Amino acid sequence: MSVINVEGLTKEYLVHHKKPGLSGSVKALFHREYERKVAVKGLSFKINEGEFAGFIGPNGAGKSTTLKMLTGILTPSSGTADVIGCTPWKRSMVHRRQISIVMGNRSQLIWDLPPLETFGLNKEMYQIPKVDFDKDLTELSELLGVDHLLKVQTRKLSLGERMKMEIIGAVLHRPRVLFLDEPTIGLDLFAQRHTREFLKDYNKRYGSTILLTSHYLEDIKELCDRLLVIDKGQMLYDGQTNQIVNKLSLHKFITVSFKQRVSPERIVALGGTIVTEQLLKMVIRVPRNNVTRLAGEMLNMLPVEDLTIEDPSIEDVIENVYSGEGIKEGEAI
Ligand SMILES: Nc1ncnc2c1ncn2[C@@H]1O[C@H](COP(=O)(O)OP(=O)(O)OP(=O)(O)O)[C@@H](O)[C@H]1O
Secondary structure (H helix, E strand, C coil), rough: EEEEEEEEEEEEEEEEEECCCCHHHHHHHHEEEEEEEEEEEEEEEEEECEEEEEEECCCCCCHHHHHHHHCCCCCEEEEEEEEEEHHHHHHCCCHHHHHEEEEEEEECCCCCHHHHHHHHHHHHHHHHHHHHHHHHHHHHHCCCCHHHHHCCCHCCHHHHHHHHHHHHHHHHHCEEEEEEEECCCCHHHHHHHHHHHHHHHHHHHCCCCCEEEEEHHHHHHCCCCCEEEEEEEEEEEEHHHHHHHHHHCCCEEEEECCCCCCCCCHHHCCCCCCEEEECCCCEEEEEEEHHHHHHHHHHHHHHHEEEECCCHHHHHHHHHHHCCCCCCCCCEE
């Protein structure tokens, strides 16, 4: 059953253009010039209950804007969204009780209070029974290794410690849907791994639905079976994470060792591009649909000692997609 249904979601921002200098500031008082900026353009997708989906794209792709619409922080210009049966921007209490968002670049904890006190306020707001609150808080803070810091003023915590507290604050009321916007940004490798393990366990244990944006592909590869890739506000890929290489990569790599030197021109003449050449070993980039022919011709015509064919890594494919290389106009899914 899908718990997030998005149909034709679009968000336009009106951006004010001010001319430089004092005269520009004075003119802007009387006549403001605006430009329309389309941040999200007709996005449609569904996320099923319990899914852990990655939502990625290059800087400025529209990820945060989408999450802000799905959590009711922003109202879209057009389109519809349904999250657990509610329209997010109507901000009903039913919706707010069942969702949560963690934003890596924005604190939801009260800066001058210890996390314990912010959590206490959340307890009242979400009407969490005391027994559940005490049990969950002890368990979550121990799991994330921050139980000894609950009474320390938030402003005195390190970035990693604070992020862990933000996550605890977001899940204490056991939301059915959790939106995570860069939850591991700026964390050291150990804290990233710890946070990932926690989120994986949380998703399994409570069957909550999680939509995660992250620029760290390690987060996505380890946590998300499903992947949505957007750019310029539009969906480029929506499918299984481990299928993205098959679906979007236009090339494969052939690594070949020769018995004696082969001139690069012969490889180029066969339709390959040499990526690296070391003594008698070459790595060759080959268009996907030419791999079998090219490997066969090399084996027949050249002094080949050993030959392997490999797919590019997910990192390579995503880098190509971000640079517009791995996908052609009209091929976006
Ligand atoms: N309040 C705003 N007013 C005007 N334009 C905005 C506003 N917020 C975002 N934008 C623009 O909308 C586009 C999408 O921004 P958004 O923050 O959703 O991207 P993102 O995918 O989250 O990027 P990043 O990975 O850099 O965080 C960008 O071009 C951005 O400049």
